[in-house]
Amino acid sequence: MNREDFPMLKKEIVYFDNGATTLKPDAVKNAIIDYYENYSANAHRGDYKISMIVDEKYEKTRSKIKEFINAKEDSEIVFTSGTTDSINLIVNSYFRQHLKKDDEVLITYSEHASNILPWFVLQQEIGIKVNYIKLDESYEVTLDNVKKAITNNTKVISLAHITNVVGDVRPIKQIAKLAHENNILLVVDAAQSIAHTKVDVTDMDIDFLAFSAHKIYGPTGIGVMYAKFSLLDKMKPRNYGGGMNAIFTKDGYIELREVPTRFEAGTPNIEGVIGLSAAIDYVNNIGIDKINKYEQDLKKYLLEELSKLDFIEVYNKNAKGSSVAFNIKNIFAQDTAVYLDKYNICIRAGNHCAKILNEAIRVNNTCRIVISFYNTKEEIDLLINVLKNSKNIWNEIL
């Protein structure tokens, strides 16, 4: 769908690395250019018309995000530089203050590094414990296994909505219910889900959420942290400076501005916010449910075609996300990626920053495809054809 909107797709490439980042539609680029050409001023500063336009667009984007994820208040939306930044903010500006020694956080082996390492640092520095929810035989999280992992000391569960290696979709709503019955807070990493399926923080009852604009057709360097107002209000700013203070005096007194402005010190990433705004409009215009259906159908087609090739191993047949992890049997993933690149087919080879999962599943490296709505059956047919000829791989890459 909508391929004509993506300049990159006119370059004869087949882009399947949508898990790493998505391509950008013209609308996003145009919105950013429009900012620099027509109302290029700072935010929250000006007493003149073009600066007011910046303020208006900036705050409207917050409102748009609020609606997109169905938060209750605009003020629950904080702009960050991306998922990694959002999770670090959640961990360091809320949990560092609210957890104590021996409190436990539950994660899994298949989390992205950005949802593991910040917790490890709290473990080292304040003595919390990082525990793992056991994954089932398809490397998925079951409610039962969450239940088993909960102890009296469990204070947080922090999970990806959809994981980046396996592409399994976690039952977030049920996990939230279980968590809240046990006075546990739920952090959700929506990096891999935000562009592919509806994320509704109210319906799912999510306490903290993180995502990146660049994985939902927006620019790099901008992302979102959502927190329920009552939690956000208790968070400690990590940066102090302009824009976030209401008053300060020479004897060191500081009064902070309201939530969420107090978390956005300094000149923000204005072009990023404007680009994100255009990306959300773009996705809304197609409709996330329509995107989901299209991607699921296409993924099904890809899996069917791959299953006809006996030299291909697929690792996540049961996963409900839009990703497929595979290898050509006995060929190292990176060699496959180099081979496919000869045909301008872009896929990702690697361990996808989920190093502890690899220890568990004993497959270190896979080729990963994440389907976007701009991918087509024809592209999959091309991929399958190239894979069919992969007995020539060494002639092509050596």
Place this chain on the structure above:
Amino acid sequence: MDANIKRSIILDNYEDKTNRMDIEDTSYIKHNSRNVSCIDNINLYIKINNNTIEDLKFNGEACVISTSTTAIMCKLLKGKTIKEAIDIIKNYDSMIEEKEYNQELLKEANVFDDIYKQPSRKKCATLTWHGLLEELNKYE
């Protein structure tokens, strides 16, 4: 060298299991070499006696280039003195970087003389050579 011949030497060494194994023996130095892009991951097992590389083995998971060049390196450097080995590694490096080098010293490793055409694979071609050099330098 003809491209077909190069390719078959690379593949023969890729398949060759002679020096490809994990070693428990603690008289070997174990050196882990990883690509920063975190995908190639090879353990080298180095046994040094009397300033000589008495044995060199490896195991791990890596692409065709890293695996094959490591197999070649093991054959080439086994039995060499530390000094000779360092000299060969330096010549190999020069070849990869398109500088002057002594072709005779490198034997089969000459098959990688045009890897510079694929800059993204230079790392693969030098990963374990640099790992070994790091260990040998400790003896100098």
